[in-house]
Amino acid sequence: xxxxxxxxxxxxxxxxxxxxxxxxxxxxxxxxxxxxxxxxxxxxxxxxxxxxxxxxxxxxxxxxxxxxxxxxxxxxxxxxxxxxxxxxxxxxxxxxxxxxxxxxxxxxxxxxxxxxxxxxxxxxxxxxxxxxxxxxxxxxxxxx
Amino acid sequence: xxxxxxxxxxxxxxxxxxxxxxxxxxxxxxxxxxxxxxxxxxxxxxxxxxxxxxxxxxxxxxxxxxxxxxxxxxxxxxxxxxxxxxxxxxxxxxxxxxxxxxxxxxxxxx
Numbered sequence: 001x002x003x004x005x006x007x008x009x010x011x012x013x014x015x016x017x018x019x020x021x022x023x024x025x026x027x028x029x030x031x032x033x034x035x036x037x038x039x040x041x042x043x044x045x046x047x048x049x050x051x052x053x054x055x056x057x058x059x060x061x062x063x064x065x066x067x068x069x070x071x072x073x074x075x076x077x078x079x080x081x082x083x084x085x086x087x088x089x090x091x092x093x094x095x096x097x098x099x100x101x102x103x104x105x106x107x108x109x110x111x112x113x114x115x116x117x118x119x120x121x122x123x124x125x126x127x128x129x130x131x132x133x134x135x136x137x138x139x140x141x142x143x144x
Numbered sequence: 145x146x147x148x149x150x151x152x153x154x155x156x157x158x159x160x161x162x163x164x165x166x167x168x169x170x171x172x173x174x175x176x177x178x179x180x181x182x183x184x185x186x187x188x189x190x191x192x193x194x195x196x197x198x199x200x201x202x203x204x205x206x207x208x209x210x211x212x213x214x215x216x217x218x219x220x221x222x223x224x225x226x227x228x229x230x231x232x233x234x235x236x237x238x239x240x241x242x243x244x245x246x247x248x249x250x251x252x253x254x
Contacts, residue, residue, distance in 0.1 A: 017167045021196070036227040039196065043231070046198045050166045096236030100209055108235055109199035115234050 004031045007067040010049060012058045020045055024068070031070040037137070041068070041075065044116040047109035048079055048088065048131065056083020056129075070137075077117075077133040086129055087122045088113065145194075147175060155186040155251050161193035164201035173204040180208060185217035188250040192223035202235055209240055218242075220250035 006027040010016040021042055028038035045066065052064055058081060067078040093114075094107040114120065119134040145162040156179060164172060179187065187208075205219075212219055222244045224232070232238050244250045 014166050017165050021163065036230075039227045042196065043198055046165055050198070050200065054166070096234070097239075098236075100206065100213070100240040103206055103236075105199065105203045105206055108202060112199055112231065112234060 004070040005067065006030070006069075007065075010064045010066065012053055012060060012062045012064075014050065014053050016053075016064075017046060017049065020049055020066075023066070027068045031075070033075075033137075037075075040116040041077070041135070044113040044133070044135075045077070045079070047113045051086070051088075051109060052081040052083050052129070056081055056086065058083045073137050074118075075135045075137065077131075077135070079131045079133075080128045082128050085124050087124075088131070089120055089122050145172065147172070152188070152247065153251050155188050155254060156184050157188040157190055157247055159190040159193065161195075163196040164194060164204075165196060165198045166200040169200040169204050172201070173207065176204060176208045177211060180211045180215065180217065183215075185212070185215060186251075186254045187212070187217070187219040188247055189219065189221045190223055190247055191221060191225070191228060194225070194228065197228055197231055199235070202231070202237060205237065205241060218254055220244055220253060222246055222250045 004027070006023055008023050010019060024038060024042040024045065028041065033041070049064055052058065062082045065080040069076045088110045091107055091110045094104060094111050117133040117135050121132045123130045145160060145164055145168040148159040150157050209219055220242050223246060224243060229243070232241065232243065242253065244253060
């Protein structure tokens with residue numbers, strides 16, 4: 001089951017979320033991920049891609065490169081974008097305990113990404129944001 | 145994403161199917177907030193055919209819940225897939241969005 005890889009690019013347009021979903025689905029089938037695993041992988045990437053497209057300030061023809069791989073008991077996800085420097089590991093976590101009126105939804109997406117991944121590593125290199133993430137298979141999002 | 149709307153007792157039931165993400169959230173927001181501004185007070189969101197939700201969808205639900213609070217209205221959710229329920233748990237939205245098993249339970253709880 002090792003050696004399953006899907007590598008693709010997305011244009012700088014929010015409608016590309018449909019392509020992301022198709023690519024994640026295809027990878028999920030090949031890597032035999034359960035529906036919940038496919039969902040979490042898609043969610044983790046959706047939030048990062050949406051952020052990059054909406055707030056990253058990429059040029060019109062900028063694109064996002066994504067590589068999904070199954071390596072043994074883990075999924076390894078890499079993502080590169082040419083937007084302004086943004087380290088999601090430094091993003092402030094939202095207060096998920098407070099009431100409806102105090103809620104600020106900013107930061108919620110990145111919070112969900114972090115919850116869906118076991119490891120995240122960020123680098124700014126060559127004028128691009130580079131993220132490498134891992135998720136152990138057989139483990140679903142932790143609710144703790 | 146597709147939306148089906150029907151009336152059941154005093155409530156309006158919106159059945160969502162497909163994907164609620166940044167691509168589809170604006171259309172859903174327009175529909176949901178439009179209903180609230182037109183005076184709907186009891187809203188059921190049936191998620192039985194909803195396959196996907198991201199923070200963009202949660203943002204719409206938060207806006208709607210805030211507007212409903214001002215009109216003493218209520219919004220109840222039901223039939224969430226396990227992995228969608230988990231997103232609500234992780235985000236803490238369960239504290240202000242009541243979730244039930246089926247539409248009838250949502251309506252009984254109004």
